[in-house]
Amino acid sequence: MSLPIVIIGAGPVGLAAAAHLLERRLTPLVLEAGPSVGTHIRAWGHVRLFSPWHFCIDRASRALLEPTGWHAPDPKRLPTGAALVADYLDPLAAVLAPYIHYNTRVIALSREGVDKVRSRDRAEKPFIVALETPQGETQITAAAIIDASGTWSQPNPLGASGIAAPGEKAATAHIHYGIPDCLGPDRATYANRRVLVVGSGHSAMNAIHDLVRLKHQEPETQIFWAMRQVPDAITFGGGANDALIARGQLGNEAETAIAAGLVKLLAPFAVSALASASTGVTVTAATGATITVDQIIACTGFRPDLTITRELRLGLDPWLETTPALAPMIDPNLHSCGSVRPHGAVELAHPEPGFYTAGMKSYGRAPTFLLLTGYEQVRSIAAALAGDEVAAKRVELDLPKTGVCITNRTPAKTGCCG
Structure with missing residues (x-):
């Protein structure tokens, strides 16, 4: 045989x-x-x-x-x-x-x-x-x-250097690697909270899409979006030129959400450290900039x-x-x-x-x-x-x-x- x-x-x-x-x-x-x-x-x-x-x-x-x-x-x-x-x-x-x-x-x-x-x-x-x-x-x-x-x-860590940033493991309870269902079972985790999405790809755009919908229902939700680099002409995709229409629309919606003030873009913001406290998780960028949030969605690949x-x-x-x-x-x-x-x-x-x-x-x-x-x-x-x-x-x-x-x-x- x-x-x-x-x-x-x-x-x-x-x-x-x-x-x-x-x-x-x-x-x-x-x-x-x-x-x-x-x-x-x-x-x-x-x-x-x-x-x-x-x-x-x-x-x-x-x-x-x-x-x-x-x-x-x-x-x-x-x-x-x-x-x-x-x-x-x-x-x-x-x-x-x-x-x-x-x-x-x-x-x-x-x-x-x-x-x-x-x-x-x-x-x-x-x-x-x-x-x-x-x-x-x-x-x-x-x-x-x-x-x-x-x-x-095997998700990539938040740390921009490819390894877990100092404080990342200690903050695990506040981090979701991937795309949470924030309009479904995970709603309570993100509704009316300060939420940071890290990443610039389509997974991040999917998370932003759902969070913006959540914000329309729960107005106190605050959405921050961290990217390593300032967006350029191709960050949000091909738009109407994309043969996969939904992919083009997702990029357009993400860009529109930033322009409308529904999402605050942080760029360049390469994550270098995290510090957990009773008030939330403070995320520090390589530039020295910081943001304190309640939850982090890591769409880092x-x-x-x-x-x-x-x-x-x-x-x-x-x-x-x-x-x-x-x-x-x-x-x-x-x-x-x-x-x-x-x-x-x-x-x-x-x-x-x-x-x-x-x-x-x-x-x-x-x-x-x-x-x-x-x-x-x-x-x-x-x-x-x-x-x-x-x-x-x-x-x-x-x-x-x-x-x-x-x-x-x-x-x-x-x-x-x-």
Whole structure:
């Protein structure tokens, strides 16, 4: 009996990987640390995606679902994270149920009988996957591995230097990393409070959007928005030029909220320290400026957890922590998500044959990932693992444009990305 191809993570990209492997007559084994599919997505289930349903459903996954009587949601409608799980991932997981193991956390990866240093016959050795399950720790073997575990569980700290700022750990009770549901279960935490949002990306804009709505209902709510740099011509996105209309609108609304005085912009404001007291948390910037607030929403991005791959031979870009071939294509200093060309197994390959990182984690610290990109990645990886190099190298994806191109922080004059 041939060994399975292990997929780490039962999110949309992990499940898509399983669907594409099955299409290639290969055997997937999906290992999910949580109790159900889409564990990370459920944490931000209240957030509405920029991409309509048309861009959220993988082709091979659709092919598995449609024979069951499943009908795709309105392709023009924008799903929330919760809808993505309920209307797509849950039905897909039901079809893929024989191949998914829940409550199974991968804690280490290696090659059978050899550590990272040993080279002889290395590529012929199966992978060892060390697991933590409710029954205890165990190990299994795999023919190949696709790590689609994401980065949601590894948020970047508030500290602008990439490490926790002094006082940040002590202030944890006042900090939410990610996008809280401040119009739902988290309402009491933010209503009529002084709230600081840190970050300049779309997650921060989502948090600002919800806080402004909360302020209309709870007028004493005070909203502060800290960015490391003063906003430039591309900070708020492509506006009407964005092919994903909701993404363009979000940027416009954020900019309008600042202009209307509903949100106080603090920029440049690179967080250097926090101090907790009975009156709140005082946040200090590198410039020496301070702000005292009751709650902080950290929308500072995420980073990959590389601990499980320590015994594998990885080729990693020194600053983005993605593959060296992919790094220049997704570098946020040079690119927006609309200027990233489609890519697959060739760009995602590591010195360790048979190991790939896909989905959000494949982008390392770059924030410009789209679901469609992940679906194209695993289509190509499945082809490569099946020995179909022609299909692996073929591009089958046309990404929606952002309306913004970045070249050394200069917006493109065309208003779109190629």
